[in-house]
Amino acid sequence: MSSFQSSSSLNTKVVKKLTALIIDDDIVVRMVPKELLRKFGVETHEAKNDQEAVHAHHNCACFDMIMMDLDMPVMNSRQATKELRDMHVDSLIVEMTSRKKEEEEKSFMDVGLDYYYQKPLTIDVVRDLVEKIKENA
């Protein structure tokens, strides 16, 4: 390798690993998205509820994608989405839900939800999401 390569031809850009925050109250539930995302090279972090996630962001954590479960108790997911957007969090925010109501989807879109998927999370959905994260970056 030539030692006279100019910096513009050297790959000085560090390839940033994609990161995702998975929010769900149950450890077993978090394992499936965690493994699916890992297969696509995404580094995953976990939070038990929306409150923990918002708290992490107050402490300057930053993720390319945030996955929430719409059906969770504790903090209302709609409220958490709004709060994160109000903090200028520009991660891709994705909701996983078992509910089928379209109104729910619409009510979340207006507070800054990016995408809404039906559970269970499948490899095709994850592939799609990883593409979207890259577009969003």
Next chain:
Amino acid sequence: MEQIQRKLAEYTASLYNEKILDEQFIQLQQLQDESNPDFVVEVVSLFFEDSERLLNELAKALNQTNVDFKKLDANVHQLKGSSSSIGAQRVQRVCISFRNYCDDRNVEGCLKCLQQVKIEYTLVKNKLETLFKLEKQFVDAGGSFPVV
């Protein structure tokens, strides 16, 4: 080895036919590979631990004079989510009814569901333990997955 393979295939098929497991379990198996060779056993073991903890919490909550339905519902929600994640369809279905009784604040209904969910959990636990034993016998006899 062929005999074990056939036994394993038949046993696996019965789990799906009896709706003890659903397609989500297949998803778990598909996630297992050389980079994570024990994934299924790990997730299922965690499910057993998690469920036993949740079932204890549910029993405790229903034993109170003033039942905390919000706490009860939160625990049933967790159990519903985790059973759904591993494909334990029958456990998940009882959890759906259980949550409805929680919404209605119906203690009797909740107690019935707790009994039912314990039965379904015990069933899926026994079935999965047997499945893992059969899979181990298959591997020990020289077999490898995926089984066609």
